[in-house]
Amino acid sequence: MKRSFTALLLFALGTVLVGCEGSYRARLTISSLELPSGASGIVQIRVLNPPDLKTLQIGPVGMFLFDPTVIQITAIDGINGFTILGSTINNGLGTAQFSASFIGGSIRPILTTPWSMIEIPIVELTVQAVGPVNSQTDLTITQIDLCLDRIGQPITLGPSTLGKVVIVPP
DSSP states (O other): OHHHHHHHHHHHHHHHHHHHTTTSSOEEEEOOEEEETTOEEEEEEEEESOOSEEEEEEOSSOOEEOOTTTEEEEEEEEOTTEEEEEEEEETTTTEEEEEEEETTOOOOOOTTSOGGGOEEEEEEEEEEEOSOTTOEEEEEEOOOOEEEETTSOBOOOEEEEOEEEEEEOO
16 A cells, blocks of 8 residues: 555655746846946846757847946856857837747756755846946846747746846945
8 A cells, every 4th residue: 555655655746846847937137237337247147947948038028127337338248058049238218129049958957956046147238337326227027028948849938037236325
C-alpha cells in the first residue's frame, strides 16, 4: 500500500513539474541604478526563474517606459547568449521597444540551483543621466508582446518588477 501511494505521489509531482516548464514563477525584473548627472550606466532586464526562454519581444504594442527628462537610452544590447534583432528608441517620448533572441539555443535553468535564486540578465540598456540631481524615473514594461521557448511555444511570464534610475550628486 505504501509503495503504490509513493509511486502515485511521484507520478503526480512529475506531471505537475513537467506542466510548469516555461511558466513556473517566471517574470522579468528591471535593475535599478544611481548615476551622477551626465554619466552613463547600464540597466539590465533579467528573467527570474527562467524557463527554456529563446525569444522575448517588447513591441509593437508593449513598451519599455522611462522619463526622458531624467535619462536617455543610448543603446540596447543582448547579453548571455541573447542578440537584439531589432530595436526602437524614442528619447522624446521616453519609450523603447526591442526583440531579443537566443540564436541557436535557449536559456536553460540550472536544476541544482533553488528556483528563487535564478536570475539571468538578457538585455542591457545603456542610459545617460540628463536630469538634475535628485530627479528619478521609474522603469517599467507595459506589455510583453512575445515570449517563446526553444520550440516556439508561448511562455506566460508574471508581472515585471519595476526598476528605477536616480540622479545623485557627483
